[in-house]
Amino acid sequence: MTQLSLLHSLSPFSSLSRFSITPPPRFSLPSFSIRAMTSHIVGYPRIGPKRELKFALESFWEGKSSAEELKQVAADLRFSIWKQMAEVGIKYIPSNTFSYYDHVLDTTAMLGAVPPRYGWNGGEIGFDVYFSMARGNASVPAMEMTKWFDTNYHYIVPELGPDVKFSYASHKAVEEYKEAKALGLDTVPVLIGPLSYLLLSKPAKGVDKSFSLLSLVEKIIPIYKEVVAELKAAGATWIQFDEPSLVLDLEALQLQTFTNAYSELESSFSGVNILIETYFADVPIQTYKALTSLKNVAGFGFDLVRGTRTLNFLKSGFPSDKYLFAGVVDGRNIWANDLAASLCILQVLEGIVGKDKVVVSTSCSLLHTAVDLVNETKLDKEIKSWLAFAAQKVVEVNALARALVGQKDQAFFASNATSHASRRSSPRVRNENVQRAVVALKDSDHRRATSVSARLAAQQKKLNLPVLPTTTIGSFPQTIGLRKVRREYKAKKITEYDYVNAMKEEISKVVKLQEELGIDVLVHGEPERNDMVEYFGEQLSGFAFTVNGWVQSYGSRCVKPPIIYGDVSRPRAMTVFWSSTAQSMTRRPMKGMLTGPVTILNWSFVRNDQNRFTPTCATQTSTTSLIRL
Template identity: 80%
Template sequence: MASHIVGYPRMGAKRELKFALESFWDGKSSAEDLQKVAADLRSSIWKQMADAGTKYIPSNTFSYYDQVLDTTAMLGAVPKRYGWNGGEIGFDTYFSMARGNATLPAMEMTKWFDTNYHFIVPELGPDTKFTYSSHKAVTEYKEAKGLGVDTVPVLIGPVSYLLLAKTEKGVDKSFSPLSLLEKVLPVYKEVIAELKAAGASWIQFDEPTLVLDLDSTQLQAFTTAYSELESSLSGLDVLIVSYFADVPAEAYKTLVGLKGISGFTFDLVRGTKTLDLIKSAGFPSGKYLFAGVVDGRNIWANDLAASIDTLSALEAIVGKDKLVVSTSCSLMHTAVDLVNETKLDNEIKSWLAFAAQKVLEVNALAKALAGQKDEAFFSANAAAQASRKSSPRVTNEEVQKAAAALRGSDHRRSTNVSARLAAQQKKLNLPILPTTTIGSFPQTMDLRRVRREYKANKISEEEYVKAIREEISKVVKLQEDLDIDVLVHGEPERNDMVEYFGEQLSGFAFTANGWVQSYGSRCVKPPIIYGDVSRPKAMTVFWSSMAQSMTSRPMKGMLTGPVTILNWSFVRNDQPRFETCYQIALAIKKEVEDLEAAGITVIQIDEAALREGLPLRKSEHAFYLDWAVHSFRITNCGVQDTTQIHTHMCYSNFNDIIHSIIDMDADVITIENSRSDEKLLSVFREGVKYGAGIGPGVYDIHSPRIPSTEEIADRINKMLAVLEANILWVNPDCGLKTRKYTEVNPALTNMVSACKLLRKELAGAK
């Protein structure tokens, strides 16, 4: 019995790669320094898996930024604007595509399926030329081999790469990136040839788009691609991996019918129906089944006894020699190593498994099936499973009853949005094209130090409040000097938009080093929702009231919405997600009511992750959107008409759920628009009517680039072509916490200048 890991976190247990990347970007260290940190990380990961007994160890799952961008580099599919003239793609071109530079914007970034990981979207057109331009996959295979570890090189499969791409600007909408399949395959053949020459015996193609609702043309592309690659792959064992959901019946039929393929990996955690499909439709004789029974998306310890039952059933179908124990997907979506959690509650810690522990679980299952069961390991696991099920800290009957009462009912504000906006305008008296920001301002080293020292009891509460008050005062004055209309307090007291709230809610646990990559060097530390959720006391009223007292301008109360808290946490898996979401919604509802009572008249409830949680199969969309939108409405259904409710969404394709966004019934929505080439505006060009306030972001805050006044004015004009001026807001794409003040000040100055310029033009046109 053998074991396999689909992929592994690349940041390091203590974010070593993050700090190395940021040092390199700031010019404080060399490319060689960065490469040394990366090599050390790869070496330790390969050794860890080898020591655990893993047979199929992946290579080329490491990335300096993103695995899809790595594939773009491998294929030489660099957009023309970056001025790349051929040859091996270096850091300058690579990071310009990822982050932009002083003169050029970055490529579009969006969510990787329904995860909080962001990938860099390929930009392709009929004239895109593909050439083998990054030998990273081969280099890393050789590197592992030099360390005595024979790995399985991992490539994003050619069909998924093209299906995830977008059409480059200016190309006719009828163009399909999938039409480039024949042009892209020769590069894959070159890579395969080099890997064979280097001694690889297996190769892994990740084809995650197989779980989507694909049409017959898209499914045929898989047959075409792997038929074309068959002769090149001769002599290699080939593994095709899908994950994140069930494989539809037609896709399963296509997949198992491919020639020259040795094995298939299926996600059997989120794809429970795939298990039924294997049993009912059969599995091709002589092929390997890599069974993804260990969850790569969550941090709960595997129920080893249940997994053994599943694996035994599969063994009866495919045979002992052809069954391989695997993870459901790459472990990059979970935290790195539980060993580093020295302060986590011991009981809760016994319920968890991070990436390092999941490697051990995979191998323990494989050994047990081979007749070498580690009785102590299995006994400890069974005890932990029993402890979690019976622990009194998990269940709060009062909370359960309150959440259950929400089902089947509707929660909406009593008047429609146009009447509310009129009442709010009378109270707020905002100018046309009001300006605001999304919430956070730069988190300086001093600010982080103050929070760290307060948490470690090195400074008193009085000293902490004084320091945060000074930071809020500075941010308020800056916004007033810039002449921004609706202010924010900058969130200096917050470490993270979800963690901050989770720390003040019951039912949450927190890690010290449970970091997960979100994009590039950006990592998040998702809270762990282990039990029923409630709000013991007010969470933000003190700081919001303090900030409002410093200005006569409206000050937004800043909250994270229930769906985003849910989707950006590691969520309990012992009850439906919607039940947990309703519990969080009730907690946020109490906070909204307390903010309103304290005199806060503008309240933003961020739902940045609403789109992210959308199931990958269309048949499941309606159920999710129903409870997700309902959860948002619960939070603010009781406020007065004069209280303006904002929400914010970022970095996802929202066009297909625009009607659900409208159904959220927020007064104002701010939403990403600039990095995706204003894709959002196409919805309104196509006739969707939107009567609430809307602020499509006018510049990309995830790039250090500072947009000019003229560029921002041009963006606003494009918005005015499809949206009424009286509903349009002007704001950046997202929060500013990841930027520096040297970037924020000029960018916001230009934003306000552009807005004032257009106000004059609009006034003159009347």
């Protein structure tokens, strides 16, 4: 089977339609993957191609299913993921990238760093404590959640202080490695490294401001040693330490803490290959030097998609006895890889570090992409040919690895080249009206014609607002009834007339409520909006939408990012009808709400054929209302 036919026919998740109640059989590698090339995946989405984990989690939280049923769903998901990678031919398959909620929270559990309010008294951490930390419970709040670097994924922030008594309290990494091993697969267990874990943490409430989180490194290193020892005893030949914090501009103390931590861990690395993985940007040159000078580490992983200067660092020097895990397949976006261009980069890298030292990899975990393009049966065929979700990126990685050793799949590469040529030449990507509007922009178009004081005076004269006027952000709760009406309208089960009337009725309720409460500047509640980004994207040209392109935001929360594939324009008014309808229901001022362009950009899969900051979006009515995306 060629890589091309594999890409279009492989459906590794078919077993998830009905979850088994017995363990899957031991997996036998197909003949072509016995010769697995030096290919590697940093990490993989865990939510499932059709959000199977989400539904299993929510069923468990609502008391509709048991812990054992939840564990069975998780086991089936892991098996399907590992099976897919093995069938494609990936050599370095990750384990312990699955999580019931969040991988940073998993590390907190591994280290036994449970805040006292959760009443944990030691032992192996179970679902009760784990999910209480993630979601809170009737008596205590959840731990804080924040953005994972500059992605749209959110992690649970560890709360640490000088009195935390760390202990090895979750053996998940070892258990999942053994689980894969029992299926006939030797995986690479993935751990968040000690430096990144501490830098991603925050001081616990009440801790003295002089306390340094980095001072805890000596307390957590012994636990990391225990984990490494157990993994070695279980048969692990590689262990991956994720240290994304290395791409930050580290202070001298932070960099020294990193060096000291891995020097202390060095003795435990004997007998196992250690990979230190970085991603999301270039590693600064001083950090690069400190990283690559580490002893008893077998390989280093770099993001060569966002890391635009890393290639120059590699040219200036890379240890001859180390492996380079080259992240040339984008883990942050959903565009098909330019295989020819990536192969050229890999060949250059071979000349720098040696033919047998380059491992083809993803730029970061595929957690940040949608799962499987196979499930997009309604997506425009041309646009679909330009895309690659996580399942397809796995195929791309191995195709590049095989090409690097002289086993190039000519049909697969030719199809890829055709896809890229189609995208470059498609009139759907380039809108001449938008291009002309952008060229015509003047500096004055970025500034208001009147001063702030003049606008304030005019506003007050018209609206006569109090000194401290009251308003709300804009959206009111989306009820089950509202969602049902939108679904039925989209499915053409009700007429547009019925839909509009249902929305008007809801807006009327919202307006009346705000008037009764004495709100000065009203909002219409946004009942017609399915999502603050998707709603606008659906009315703009240059956007495409998926059916199952779900990406995990946190826990069971998933989002379906729009795809910006071309120049963006506004063919017609988007909010005027609903705002004017709402204004007709009251004498008080009605505020209009627009999702800002920066939010739309950052919540979408953006085009990668131009600089992210280039203006490519305009209305078709005037250049002065141009939106810069």
